[in-house]
Amino acid sequence: MATAELPNYGAVSRRRKDWGRALIAAATVLFLATALLQALNSSGLVPLGLRDWRPTLYAYLVWAVALGIGQVMIRGEAGLRALFILPAALFTVAMAIFPTLFGLSIAFTDWNLSSLTGQKFNGFDNLVQLFRDPFYWNAMRNMVIYVLFVLVEYAIAFALALLLNAEIRARKFWRVTFLIPLMLSPVAVSWMIGKSMLEYRYGPAARLARWLGVNNPSFFTDPWVARLWIEAMDAWVSIPFVMILLLAGLQALPREIIEAAKVDGASPWQRFWQIVFPLMLPVSITAIVLRIIFKLKLADIIINVTSGGPGGATDSVSSFIYREYRDRSNVGYGTMLAMFYLVVIVVFITTLLNLLSKRMRRMT
Amino acid sequence: MKLELFNRIVAMQANRRDFMRGAAALAAGTALGSSMAGRALAQDNLRAQLLAIPGVNKGSPTDADWQKVGELCLGPTKANVAEGEFAGVELTFFGINNQGLHNILFRGMLKGWEAYTGAKINWIDLAQADYNPRLQQSIATGTVDFDILAMGAPLEGDTAGKGLLDEMPDWVKTQIDMDDYVGYLKAPVGTWDGKTYRISIDGDCHTMSYRKDYFTDPAITAATGMTEPPSTWAQVQAFTKAIKGQKDPLTGGEAYGFLDPLKYGWGGFGFYFLGDRAAAYAKHPDDSAWLFDPETMKPRVNNPGWVQAIQDVLDLVGTDGAYPPDQLNADPNSTAFSQFLAGTGSMVCWWGDVGSNAKTSDSSIVGDVTGFSINPGADKVYNSKTAAWETPATPNFAPNMAYLGWGIYVTNRVSSDEKKRKAAWSAAAHLGGKDLSLWMAAYPSGFQPYRNSHFNYEEYEAAGYDRAFLEDYLGSNADSYNHPNAALEPRIPGIFQYYSIAEDELMKGVAGQYGSAQEIADAIAADWEKITDQIGRDSQIKLYQASLGD
Known part of the structure; x- marks a missing residue:
């Protein structure tokens, strides 16, 4: 079909292959030599007067172009097909994999921005410090609590999705209305709600609480109350996201099964619990896992409203890392915290998905 | 004669045209004989006009006012720079935008300077808490992307110490009249290795602002037994505990005593507020150091003096109703601007802008009932050299010269381009000019008096300040600046890292995460030791000793 219309690059001469290999090799040597010289310049061993790493970036771009041309020259039609994916792959290497590896190299250094001597390799010291850091583990414990709240958010979102899926008046209006919080920036929510509405003296929530008889309403002083309010603000922004996924799932359900159950005399609760809920499980699991991933990155609301307080009660791992970086310029340790957290997230999500997958297989 | 005329003009709230007409009439009428006298008169005219x-009582100054002030103060610039001399020059200015002042204010004040010189200024505005991280990152990653820098002297170790600043040309020293600076802002502050880098625009110290009406209100005085503001921390503690259940004489709301910012986290600046308490207990008159041992950099923050200060805070935290209910979420901005100036609480230690805002800010309701004093003292002081408490005959006072004032610095990005360099220094000198500084000391600007000429009470009186308020407000600043036992902080690299981590520990401490004040202090000390080792103990010792003048 389409491949038949493509020019035939199948027959590639040996000479052309050799030129292709030579082109890639030359570009690779250029790239590696540039990177090496830059590294020597950066370490001060060979001062070349280079002020930034742009030469290495340009050498990488040249190498990427040479690699593409070389692929076509060596592999003919297969090389041409590779050109469709190669730019994306190289972009990912440059923008995701390289920074991760670079970050990993920083994680094993003692690098305080105020230090006159700059970065110093310090082996596993940062990792040891991490395991002994009670504030980091306090933030981890908070994350467990925040993640458990995802189940509550899911329940609320499911209820809302059922409502919006029912034949109610002005359904479109309500769907848009319930989606609005999702469109708000968490920073705006932090200030509008956390800093203004919940302000203990003049905030309307505090005034209402006083009117209801609460003497001195304070929303962020008690650890559990503060945690709940942070969770409430985050939930308010994020429940619409879960809700919209679930609503899409509900609309895709085969209506004949539900109708058949109704004809057979199943009560609304039975129809939900024994038909709708099991059928929605794949969508539910997707929604919950996505929400957990977002939840693990929770930081903006906390940073703006409580800075992790009172006494670290609302701190998330991300907000803790933010302070380590921002306030203490402790780049090496901060990066180790972030890297360790990345590993925790990957392991947790992978385990969760495996467990859910096994359970789903047993159910079906 | 002329002063009386100006007083009358100001009292009549004359507009600028009336004022100029009056000034012209005065000049014509008096027919001054010498040009020296003429210049002096013009100078006085300008200062009164500014x-x-x-x-006062005309609301908060606006951008139009800042522009007007900037234009009126262009004289020294015109003497050194030809019109349009900097055409085509672009400069980047790095600073904060706290309270809608600082950089925002500078924009207006430099507008006339830009129009006259032809230079253009681009702005990097930062929230106060973001200031230090952004600066440190720029320095560490070699990405200093600004030519002019508003910065406090404690950060001179991070900048001048790393060769990032441009040395001040001699013509600038003359233009800004550096001899007029108060004593503690003269060298070595602003200098590094004998070279001058800083144009001061601020003189920092914390003073105590208090509500006078709390000490005359019958119910409160009956409950507390105090008719005079506290002069020691022990009295502050007693008053704050005793006032529980009383009503604020001004607002009718709950009455409170001293306002500690229990949300200390403020990018390092929040630690100064524990320093206010600790200086009285831990800054011994015979020892210039109070944060570290100068010989070893061993932290003193866990010595009995500092622990007492933390204990005082914990005592109030543990006293039901001693603080407003949400105090755990009150940062220093809240204690000064949302609480004290808005009528909550009766005492706060802060920089001088509480004083200038009390009378001139739209959000202040306490201008007529606010009094000022130097920070409270302590009945006992810890001597680190003998490792023992001492009980002096009179309380130990140690005003906290927190941050040593903002200054304007020029970075070495302009050093190789003489035109750009002159433009940068000219802009900086305009902001640090003698006359312009008078206005900044008198009105909400984020800055407080820092020149000897800022303490001429008559000038402020002419603007509408009442004399008693002036002497009280400016006097508390002057007394702090000139105090023989003033607590100065070290100008060493990473100083705000020390402060910042201490803030974290303090916040956890007041939230009950540590067993005692000593545990909190020990945790801070352990963190500080780590930072010192990271940055380099030997170099820190050297720089700390240099900053103490040892």
């Missing part, structure tokens, strides 16, 4: 913009 202080009438917009005038």
Whole structure:
């Protein structure tokens, strides 16, 4: 079909292959030599007067172009097909994999921005410090609590999705209305709600609480109350996201099964619990896992409203890392915290998905 | 004669045209004989004119006022720079935008300077808490992307110490009249290795602002037994505990005593507020150091003096109703601007802008009932050299010269381009000019008096300040600046890292995460030791000793 219309690059001469290999090799040597010289310049061993790493970036771009041309020259039609994916792959290497590896190299250094001597390799010291850091583990414990709240958010979102899926008046209006919080920036929510509405003296929530008889309403002083309010603000922004996924799932359900159950005399609760809920499980699991991933990155609301307080009660791992970086310029340790957290997230999500997958297989 | 005329003009709330007409009439009428006298008169005219913009009780100054002040103060610039001399020059200015002042204010004040010189200024505005991280990152990653820098002297170790600043040309020293600076802002502050880098625009110290009406209100005085403001921390503690259940004489709301910012986290600046308490207990008159041992950099923050200060805070935290209910979420901005100036609480230690805002800010309701004093003292002081408490005959006072004032610095990005360099220094000198500084000391600007000429009470009186308030407010600043036992902080690299981590530990401490004040202090000390080792103990010792003048 389409491949038949493509020019035939199948027959590639040996000479052309050799030129292709030579082109890639030359570009690779250029790239590696540039990177090496830059590294020597950066370490001060060979001062070349280079002020930034742009030469290495340009050498990488040249190498990427040479690699593409070389692929076509060596592999003919297969090389041409590779050109469709190669730019994306190289972009990912440059923008995701390289920074991760670079970050990993920083994680094993003692690098305080105020230090006159700059970065110093310090082996596993940062990792040891991490395991002994009670504030980091306090933030981890908070994350467990925040993640458990995802189940509550899911329940609320499911209820809302059922409502919006029912034949109610002005359904479109309500769907848009319930989606609005999702469109708000968490920073705006932090200030509008956390800093203004919940302000203990003049905030309307505090005034209402006083009117209801609460003497001195304070929303962020008690650890559990503060945690709940942070969770409430985050939930308010994020429940619409879960809700919209679930609503899409509900609309895709085969209506004949539900109708058949109704004809057979199943009560609304039975129809939900024994038909709708099991059928929605794949969508539910997707929604919950996505929400957990977002939840693990929770930081903006906390940073703006409580800075992790009172006494670290609302701190998330991300907000803790933010302070380590921002306030203490402790780049090496901060990066180790972030890297360790990345590993925790990957392991947790992978385990969760495996467990859910096994359970789903047993159910079906 | 002329002063009386100006007083009358200001009292009549004359507009600028009336004022100029009056000044012209005065000049013509008096027919001054010498040009020296003429210049002096013009100078006095200008200063009086500046202080009438917009005038006390005329609301907060606006951008139009800042522009007017900037234009009126262009004289020294015109003497050194030809019109349009910097055409085509672009400069980047790095600073904060706290309270809608600082950089925002500078924009207006430099507008006339830009129009006259032809230079253009681009702005990097930062929230106060973001200031230090952004600066440190720029320095560490070699990405200093600004030519002019508003910065406090404690950060000179991070900048001048790393060769990032441009040395001040001699013509600038003359233009800004550096000899007029108060004593503690003269060298070595602003200098590094004998070279001058800083144009001061601020003189920092914390003073105590208190509500006078709390000490005359019958119910409160009956409950507390105090008719005079506290002069020691022990009295502050007693008053704050005893006032529980009383009503604020001004607002009718709950009455409170001293306002500690229990949300200390403020990018390092929040630690100064524990320093206010600790200086009285831990800054011994015979020892210039109070944060570290100068010989070893061993932290003193866990010595009995500092622990007492933390214990005082914990005592109030543990006293039901001693603080407003949400105090755990009150940062220093809240204690000064949302609480004290808005009528909550009766005492706060802060920089001088509480004083200038009390009378001139739209959000202040306490201008007529606010009094000022130097920070409270302590009945006992810890001597680190003998490792023992001492009980002096009179309380130990140690005003906290927190941050040593903002200054304007020029970075070495302009050093190789003489035109750009002159433009940068000219802009900086304009902001640090003698006359312009008078206005900044008198009105909300984020800065407080820092020149000897800022303590001429008559000038402020002419602007509409009442004399008693002036002497009280400015006097507390002057007394702090000139105090023989003033607590100065070290100008060493990473100083705000020390402060910042201490803030974290303090916040956890007041939230009950540590067993005692000593545990909190020990945790801070352990963190500080780690930072010192990271940055380099030997170099820190050297720089700390240098900053103490040892």
